[in-house]
Amino acid sequence: MAEEKLLRQAVWQCYQAEVTDQISVSNLQVTANAGVDVWGRKKPQPALLTVTVSLPQPFSSAAEGDVVDSSTVHYGRLSKSAISSVEKAGPSWLSSMDLAQLIEGAASATASSVSLAACEVDVFYPKGSMLGDGAGLTYSKAYGDNTISRVLYLKNVRVPCIIGVNSHERLMKQPVVASLWIDCLARDQTDEYIKVEQMLIKTIEESSFETLESLATTVVARLMDGFVRSISPGANVRLRVTKPMAVPFADAPAIEIFRAFKP
Template identity: 50%
Template sequence: MPSTVVRSDVWQARLAEQGTSDRISVRNLQILLSAGVDAWGREKQQPVLVTITLHLKKPFDSAAEADALDSSTVHYGKLSKSILERLRANDSHVTTLALTGQVAQVSADMADNALRALTAEVFYPKGSMLGDGAGWSWSYYHLEKSFSKVLHLRNVRVPCLIGVNANERLQKQPLIINLWIECAKDHRCDQYPALEGVLVKAVSDSSFETLESLLTFVVLELREKFFTKDDEGSYIRLRVEKPMAVPLADAPVIEILRPVIPEHRGAGNN
């Protein structure tokens, strides 16, 4: 069966169709590496957070009954140590794509025959100028040989003129933006500073009354100023929060999903 790249929600649905699966995760394993690029696009040493999630083929009932680790589960302490040892072995700069591949390979070797699927994520807290960071996640489901590849800008804070009320037309207010590029092409893995630049300029220079209009405009700007025809099959998932809008709520939230290449022009995957 040939491998296919699908959106993360499609990947999760396909995995769920096969029944429940026990999971082992290690979240935000910290290391300092020369990897990816920083917020200025430079190949510099920076903090890296690694998260790995292993979906097991079978429940780890035998380990639970014996109250001891066996082949039905994974020793997360040894898994963490093995990942760190492999990443520290890099003696030169490494791309985000290569780094994620190393994490996934070590994890697959550790899980051996117990593994059904895995997700490896690399996150750079210093990879965003105005947000919480940038990340790349890579998921693989063995049975269907399906991949998910996602580039993510997390919680980018941008002030802009937005709203229908008279006071909102007088002063910019902050928006919190999350942007995911679903089915992202491999060469995009370290282009998050450029992506953020287009996003921030599109939002900060805009003046809309509704979030719906703003999000649609941002998609058009990304299509025109960041993506090319080589990105066909990728998707833009864009979520915007407006924290100052509703006094008794954290924020109203609008989220959309659009193909990078409009469907009438022949966009691809599910």
């Protein structure tokens, strides 16, 4: 079997631009003995699974005959196989990467009569973040060239801090909301979202910037130095920071930056 080639998710998606049709199921609810909970413990926790399979050709005969035939993938069976693979894993603890690969294998087996171009599995832990909406891992694999991507992410982490150029903003902390993606993550670091969130929170809490640009750049630099360089070298960081209280008649202004790893 050819060795897997790790790509940035954006690059991997560009390689899949010629994929024609996709079938997906979103937010399948399971109890997974995988990852770590918000306290860093290896205990069962709720997880939401999203599975997407990509076909290299249109599902023409299924569309023309209005039937679920061998040109497509039955999304009901896809859902059941994903859930069943988690249930059959038993009491042994799995890393998030192990879980994602288990589900990818089940999806591939379910679609055995169809030539798949790619599969993407998103494992989301809604209780995996102390101050945010959750944490997760997105694992993508293309079967033709054996390219993959791995992205650890934190969703909507809310942290109060001093931020703003106006005089009244210097008097009281206000919330900023940060979402973070670490791309090209090392395989053995897919459960480090608690450590990453703690670094993210500490950096924002202790800051006192006037602009979101300075805040976002400083946060990413700290993550690069404190996590990526020493723990997951080669990874890249994308950060989106919003300031929901800043503009009365808008949801929030936002800054989003991407920084690539530099040895």
